[in-house]
Structure formats: structure tokens, C-alpha cells
Amino acid sequence: MNDYSKIFTDFLLRKEMKFTNSRKIILDTVFSLHDHFDIETLYETIKTKHNNVSRATIYRAIPLLIEAGLLKKSLRSLSKDKYEHIFGHPSHLHLICDKCGKIIEEVDKDVENLLNKIAIKYDFKIKEVNVSLRGFCSDCVKVGSSNV
Amino acid sequence: MNDYSKIFTDFLLRKEMKFTNSRKIILDTVFSLHDHFDIETLYETIKTKHNNVSRATIYRAIPLLIEAGLLKKSLRSLSKDKYEHIFGHPSHLHLICDKCGKIIEEVDKDVENLLNKIAIKYDFKIKEVNVSLRGFCSDCVKVGSSNV
DNA sequence: TTTACTAATGAGAATCATTTGCAACAAGAA
DNA sequence: TTCTTGTTGCAAATGATTCTCATTAGTAAA
Numbered sequence: 001m002n003d004y005s006k007i008f009t010d011f012l013l014r015k016e017m018k019f020t021n022s023r024k025i026i027l028d029t030v031f032s033l034h035d036h037f038d039i040e041t042l043y044e045t046i047k048t049k050h051n052n053v054s055r056a057t058i059y060r061a062i063p064l065l066i067e068a069g070l071l072k073k074s075l076r077s078l079s080k081d082k083y084e085h086i087f088g089h090p091s092h093l094h095l096i097c098d099k100c101g102k103i104i105e106e107v108d109k110d111v112e113n114l115l116n117k118i119a120i121k122y123d124f125k126i127k128e129v130n131v132s133l134r135g136f137c138s139d140c141v142k143v144g145s146s147n148v
Numbered sequence: 149m150n151d152y153s154k155i156f157t158d159f160l161l162r163k164e165m166k167f168t169n170s171r172k173i174i175l176d177t178v179f180s181l182h183d184h185f186d187i188e189t190l191y192e193t194i195k196t197k198h199n200n201v202s203r204a205t206i207y208r209a210i211p212l213l214i215e216a217g218l219l220k221k222s223l224r225s226l227s228k229d230k231y232e233h234i235f236g237h238p239s240h241l242h243l244i245c246d247k248c249g250k251i252i253e254e255v256d257k258d259v260e261n262l263l264n265k266i267a268i269k270y271d272f273k274i275k276e277v278n279v280s281l282r283g284f285c286s287d288c289v290k291v292g293s294s295n296v
Numbered sequence: 297t298t299t300a301c302t303a304a305t306g307a308g309a310a311t312c313a314t315t316t317g318c319a320a321c322a323a324g325a326a
Numbered sequence: 327t328t329c330t331t332g333t334t335g336c337a338a339a340t341g342a343t344t345c346t347c348a349t350t351a352g353t354a355a356a
């Protein structure tokens with residue numbers, strides 16, 4: 001059993017929940033997707049592999065994966081929440097191009113440290129950090145961004 | 149005419165759009181709300197003052213206010229976008245309590261500078277910055293956050 | 297000021313992601 | 327096997343946001 005399966009089964013055990021086949025399929029598929037994905041993509045990917053898991057079950061599994069520390073709601077684009085799995089991924093911030101949709105990831109320990117300090121100042125327990133810069137990427141800014 | 153009305157009328161003029169009564173009411177109400185607000189709150193606030201502006205008109209005005217640089221979509225909580233007007237407000241980050249919904253604001257120039265540097269590194273033109281820490285505030289962390 | 301043109305509005309229907317209710321199901325305990 | 331309880335799939339419900347379209351209201355010209 002791989003690392004993330006172990007984390008998830010332990011988590012479920014603690015919650016007295018079952019590591020069902022549907023949950024296994026969802027977990028494996030989540031970790032097979034290496035980009036930010038939305039629920040519909042996850043659903044379609046599962047369906048393509050001849051598995052059958054309903055959307056409802058997926059929607060119900062997502063909060064579990066998040067609570068288990070395996071998944072993160074990373075950003076929202078085009079009215080959809082996008083997720084990404086966490087697997088030794090360092091936390092990172094996103095530069096999101098509003099024109100072409102490109103997403104650039106950047107790891108910056110300094111930002112991270114500063115944010116942690118702020119949390120400590122307020123006695124705030126961080127569960128999730130989201131940093132995103134929206135605007136135009138180098139390609140799109142050339143084209144002209146005056147009246148989007 | 150106050151500052152924000154001037155900015156908005158200039159903006160509308162440039163776009164060859166009209167400074168109608170509905171838009172005036174929306175603008176004034178947006179600037180009367182000094183917290184983060186969602187569309188429903190804005191709608192109810194307008195209705196309470198015996199004005200009548202439909203939800204559709206509000207939804208149509210919001211992107212204009214944003215484009216005019218007067219309003220910012222600042223965060224998303226409980227599946228609703230929350231907005232805040234910009235009126236000499238320095239940019240700031242949010243600490244959002246997932247338990248009680250409290251929102252703490254913090255201004256931090258160091259974070260801001262670091263993010264600007266990252267944008268420069270990628271030749272990225274920032275239109276909007278969003279930094280939010282989600283978790284539990286000092287009050288809620290005491291109560292126990294193990295199984296939310 | 298009246299006319300005429302067009303953008304803007306209001307009301308409700310439509311959309312679309314997400315959630316929920318419920319009957320059928322499955323896995324483990326007794 | 328039978329009982330218990332959590333899980334699932336389906337379809338209906340929800341809720342924020344967008345769209346349609348008939349009507350209204352600014353505004354420029356007459």
C-alpha cells in the first residue's frame with residue numbers, strides 16, 4: 001500500500017469510516033492527476049477508466065481527503081473550485097492569467113514565513129493558506145490588456 | 149459630487165455608459181458598507197432604504213465597479229463571493245475563521261513587496277492580489293477543532 | 297419640450313455546480 | 327444467517343449567478 005493510501009486508511013480508521021472501493025478509486029484518481037483539477041474532470045477521468053462512481057460520492061469524498069491532509073482546494077477559476085493533491089508538494093502560490101487561464105506556481109519560503117508570523121500574532125491556527133495573484137501573464141500582457 | 153462618484157462617472161463616460169439612478173444607488177450603498185459584503189446583503193440594504201433595484205441590475209453593476217477600480221472581490225466564504233470597496237484602503241490579507249466566520253484583516257508591506265517581486269520575475273502584470281489564511285481564530289481553537 | 301433611439305432595467309426563467317433525501321446495498325458483528 | 331450501520335447512486339432540491347425579453351428611462355437631435 002502506498003503512502004497516501006496509508007494516510008487515508010489511518011484517517012478513516014480514526015473516524016470509524018470504511019475504506020470502500022469507491023473511496024479507493026477516488027483517492028487513486030486524485031493522485032493520478034498532476035494538475036489542478038475540478039470535480040467534473042475527476043468524474044470524467046474515473047468514468048473513462050471504466051469505473052463507475054457517482055458525482056455525489058465524489059463530492060462526499062472530497063472533504064474527507066481534505067481533512068485527511070491529502071487534498072487542497074487551491075483556487076477558483078471560471079466558477080469552479082479547483083483542487084490539487086498534496087504529496088510532499090511544498091506549499092506554493094499561484095499566478096493566474098485572467099486572459100489565457102495559465103497558472104504559474106511559485107514556492108516562496110519567505111512569504112510562507114511571514115504569513116506564519118502573522119498567524120502567530122493573532123493566535124490563529126492555519127488550516128490552509130491561499131495566495132493568488134490574478135492578472136496577465138507575460139504572453140498576454142504584450143497583446144494589450146487595456147480593455148478586457 | 150464625492151470622489152468615488154467622480155471616478156465612476158468618468159469611467160462610465162469613457163465606456164459610453166450612463167450614470168443611471170440604479171447605478172448611483174448601488175454605488176452609494178457599496179460605499180456605505182464598511183465591511184466585506186455579499187450580493188444578498190447589498191440587495192437587502194438597498195431594499196431597506198426603500199429603494200428598489202433588482203438583483204440582476206446589481207449583478208450587472210458589480211463588474212463595472214470592479215473595472216473602475218472601486219470595488220474588489222476580496223474573498224469567498226460559505227459559497228458566496230464577498231466584496232469590499234476600495235477607497236484609499238491599503239491592500240491587506242485576510243484570516244478567515246472556518247468555524248465562526250470571523251474575518252481578521254492585516255496589512256503587511258513585506259508580503260506585498262515579496263509578491264511584487266515574484267510578479268516581476270515572471271513578467272506578470274498583477275490586477276488583483278488575494279492572500280487568505282483559513283483556519284481557526286483564537287476563540288474557536290480553544291473549543292477544540294479536532295473533528296470539524 | 298417633444299421625439300426618437302438605444303442602453304438599462306426588472307422580473308422571472310434558466311443555468312450550473314454542489315448538496316441532500318431516500319431507498320437499496322454491503323460489510324462486519326453477533 | 328440476521329441485524330446494524332455506514333455507503334452509494336439516483337434524482338430532486340438548492341442557491342448563487344446569468345440570461346431573456348418586454349418595458350422604461352436617459353440623452354441627443356429636432
